[in-house]
Amino acid sequence: MKHLNEEELIEHYYSKGTAGAGKHLKTCTECAEAYAALRIDMDEMKFAAPPARDPAYGERVWQSIGPFLPAYHVRNQSWLDIGLWRGLSYAAFALLLVGAFFAGRLSEHKQAGTMAKSTPAPAQERAAPPQQRIVVVVLSDHLDRSERLLVELKHADAGSEETVSPLRDEARSLLAANRICRQNAAKIDDPELAAALDRLDQVLGELANHPGGLNPATITRLQDEMNADGLLFQVRVLRSRIPEQEAAKAAQSKEGEI
Amino acid sequence: MGKNDHEAIQAVLEGDKEAYGALVVRHSQSLFRVAFRITGNEADAEDVVQEAFLRGYQKLESFESRAKFGTWIYRIAVRCALDRIGGHRVDDSSRVAEETDPEQEKLQVADEAAGPDRLLLSGEIGALQDLALRSLTATERAAFVLRHMEDCTSEEIGAALGIPQNAAKQAVFRAVKKLRGRLAPLRVMR
Numbered sequence: 227m228k229h230l231n232e233e234e235l236i237e238h239y240y241s242k243g244t245a246g247a248g249k250h251l252k253t254c255t256e257c258a259e260a261y262a263a264l265r266i267d268m269d270e271m272k273f274a275a276p277p278a279r280d281p282a283y284g285e286r287v288w289q290s291i292g293p294f295l296p297a298y299h300v301r302n303q304s305w306l307d308i309g310l311w312r313g314l315s316y317a318a319f320a321l322l323l324v325g326a327f328f329a330g331r332l333s334e335h336k337q338a339g340t341m342a343k344s345t346p347a348p349a350q351e352r353a354a355p356p357q358q359r360i361v362v363v364v365l366s367d368h369l370d371r372s373e374r375l376l377v378e379l380k381h382a383d384a385g386s387e388e389t390v391s392p393l394r395d396e397a398r399s400l401l402a403a404n405r406i407c408r409q410n411a412a413k414i415d416d417p418e419l420a421a422a423l424d425r426l427d428q429v430l431g432e433l434a435n436h437p438g439g440l441n442p443a444t445i446t447r448l449q450d451e452m453n454a455d456g457l458l459f460q461v462r463v464l465r466s467r468i469p470e471q472e473a474a475k476a477a478q479s480k481e482g483e484i
Numbered sequence: 485m486g487k488n489d490h491e492a493i494q495a496v497l498e499g500d501k502e503a504y505g506a507l508v509v510r511h512s513q514s515l516f517r518v519a520f521r522i523t524g525n526e527a528d529a530e531d532v533v534q535e536a537f538l539r540g541y542q543k544l545e546s547f548e549s550r551a552k553f554g555t556w557i558y559r560i561a562v563r564c565a566l567d568r569i570g571g572h573r574v575d576d577s578s579r580v581a582e583e584t585d586p587e588q589e590k591l592q593v594a595d596e597a598a599g600p601d602r603l604l605l606s607g608e609i610g611a612l613q614d615l616a617l618r619s620l621t622a623t624e625r626a627a628f629v630l631r632h633m634e635d636c637t638s639e640e641i642g643a644a645l646g647i648p649q650n651a652a653k654q655a656v657f658r659a660v661k662k663l664r665g666r667l668a669p670l671r672v673m674r
Contacts, residue, residue, distance in 0.1 A: 232657075270670075271632065271667070276520035284508055285505075287508050295504065297499050459538075
């Protein structure tokens with residue numbers, strides 16, 4: 227007699243006895259015992275019940291997201307038309323940076339070649355310009371990282387140094403990228419993006435460089451301010467607005483580091 | 485009298501943004517419930533609810549009128565919750581080992597944690613079960629939650645997680661096997 231395996235028993239349990247294993251279980255003691263043990267285990271798997279939300283919860287969710295949603299007819303016109311131009315602007319910006327990178331490298335080679343011919347080796351070493359790093363910032367990546375940081379900040383335990391220290395480090399590394407994104411937002415005339423990045427800059431600045439280090443009061447204040455002005459949600463809206471193809475294009479042209 | 489879901493969607497697509505509010509109010513509770521069960525965390529669940537409604541709004545034009553909005557937005561919430569737990573670090577405070585002892589299949593907890601007998605006596609079985617649940621992979625955990633707690637079929641789980649039905653079934657099997665193994669110490673106390 228072929229016995230039922232654990233998967234078949236699990237299937238039988240969840241199908242509430244409608245699966246074909248029922249007949250076999252009536253005639254096979256071994257499988258019936260295995261099934262009884264499984265049923266006890268499964269019946270005892272009772273996990274924490276979701277905490278109750280009051281009846282106004284749905285209204286609160288709407289209050290928190292509603293102001294950030296553009297009306298549909300406006301969105302159709304502006305996001306399709308402006309979105310196309312904006313996408314092209316981002317692509318042009320990325321191309322410009324990549325172009326600058328290659329132009330820089332070409333120029334370096336040329337310069338090095340010329341100097342090798344005209345000057346002796348020690349002088350060449352002194353005269354060589356310091357290698358410049360080209361930093362390409364991909365907006366979607368930046369917003370993604372910023373969102374993660376803000377989520378961490380939102381749930382951070384203000385009194386714990388273990389929580390606060392990584393926040394400070396990440397904020398420091400995001401500050402430079404944020405500055406580049408702000409400049410770009412100003413160039414492509416995107417006031418919504420620019421405003422959000424300005425606000426983000428303030429939060430990052432406080433996290434990274436707060437005099438005397440971050441203390442619980444500062445963290446709590448930042449959390450309150452962030453909740454009040456909906457910065458996290460704004461960042462989410464902006465991130466989701468960037469077309470996926472734009473993100474893919476940007477990733478392909480990513481040459482440096484963020 | 486409020487609009488039904490399809491009327492509300494039509495109104496939103498015609499430019500009445502406020503009509504989406506009715507949908508949010510109507511479905512927030514069920515989204516929070518499943519989001520909490522998958523993330524195991526109240527704050528994360530609230531974020532997931534917000535993000536699901538945001539994504540839903542942006543994709544509303546692709547919503548097919550034959551479908552139920554409740555099911556559609558529920559699936560979006562499950563994906564958001566899955567993204568959330570997939571990107572999270574393992575919580576150090578729980579100190580649950582990634583793998584259990586292959587021979588004993590016992591839950592590995594920190595030294596200072598109580599043994600199974602004390603856990604049972606102090607009524608912490610539920611907490612132990614939650615820890616075991618959190619030790620599953622994101623897909624296994626979501627699949628198990630949908631099957632065990634939300635009573636979804638394999639087909640529904642597959643659709644919600646964006647995986648084939650058979651893969652959804654296998655994810656549930658793996659989850660159950662792991663949970664049974666990790667909760668084996670409790671069996672001794674029964």
